Amino acid sequence: MPRLRLDLDPVRETLLLTLYARALDAELPQPILGDTHSAGIAGTIDYDFAKLRLKPSLVCGTALRAKKLDDAVRAFVAAHPDAVVLDLGCGLDTRVLRCDPPAGVDWYDVDFPDVVGLRPQFLPDRSRLVGADLTTPGWLDPLPRDRPAMIVAEGLLPFLPGDTFQRMTRELTAHFGTGELAINGYTRFAAWAMKYHPTIKSIGITAAQGFDDPREPETWGAGLTLAEEQLLARAAEVARFPQPLRAATRLMSHRTALARQGTRILRYRF
Template sequence: MPSKQLDLSPVQETLLLTLYARALDSKAPTPILGDTLAAAVANRIAEDTGYDFAKLKLKPSLVASTALRARKLDDVIRQFIATHPDAVVVDLGCGLDTRLARCSPPVGVDWYDVDFPEVTDLRRQYLPDRSHLVATDVTEPDWSQTLPDDRPAMIVAEGILPFLPGDSFQTMIRQLTTRLPTGELALNGYTRFAAWAMKYHPSIKALGLDAAQGFDDPHEPEHWNAGLTLVAEKLLTRTPEVAAFPQPVRALTRLMARSTAMSRQGTRILHYRF
């Protein structure tokens, strides 16, 4: 019998959507991310709370794209900490992501997982590790003062852009790049259309969310007064891992890959330096 209850807002509940997507990918014949720890955590949550992951209505396209974007963001982080073994990593809206375990940083790296208090409580229960937990609403001012300001920093923001109101994402990034001396930012960048269309996705509709934030031009963040310079825009429709997508998702993705404009409506990883 379930012994616990989950008390999460709809936005916070999206962490279960991405967790389950990574878990399903790990069980695929050819996993893209292969996050078996995510599968173990999802199983424990289902056993402890009776949470019905099936209600999230995850389609194969979402499972594949979630796994691929996580893999590509992990690659950026691994490259950074290989060059800066004393770095600070800041994972914004971390949810129940097992990124620290996947990236396995050296002991000199300080890793900060940032999310709502209800979420950091879940991390303590299901993902006890060596990360520093910052329990906050990321739109609140001054929380960045808890971060070290004397080392290069890698900021990662996966999946949170569409759900932050107004210009709060830009404000948060400005605060971080002001606090941190130098480093990089990596995020999955939604276009305005892609963010708007999310509200009609079955998984997002199941949680009652209304995502809306995005930007089209990958150079736009260079005008946020955050000291950002675009390093790369990676269109994931054109990556080799698409070969592991299930059909017909693979065929549709390869068709989209022929057009840069169409590819940008899919998943893209944006990489900046500050």
């Protein structure tokens, strides 16, 4: 079968980076996420994945953050079987397949219209697709308001310019009223350093933003309360990282300030 060539600008192209990282994890002898759907999708795309030069740190970090965000979604829908789930900046992520929500849950995958337009070519019809630029208001209006919402945004924060992530968060919490927001956080340093990462440079991305204090989003006027900060350098799954990444990650894990520069999962209630 001929592989599909995608025409993506640099911000959209980052979805191939995370997809490929999950695909490479799935091929490891001891995968962390084991997302074979991502491996299957990557295999059907005509793209020079080698140019991304993905190192084990990016592969393991991406797989681990996806696993922890999946866990957060699973826990929320188990407690709220009537929930609405939003995966913001979903790209070609297979989270809905991995989490396999019960029938009472409505799952919305949200990304730019041309990106969600690609999903039916690669993924089964398991979610509702919302094509929107998340920095512009109005896209939330057709979504239900009266149900608890699990909002997950993986790999999105650095790509939303200025205060648009904060503004979007205020709109989300005002719309749904109750629920949880789960993101992978980037410190200011980590967001700045991304620009110099060989993988990000190979795509040509410049936008980056982050925050250090996990309680900072509580000041965004969105009614958020920090529920949990997970520093993934301390996760049990680090035991599956290849060496020398495992040793370096364990070393980093001893100091909170250092561990925060790595991957962290932040959960907020509203």
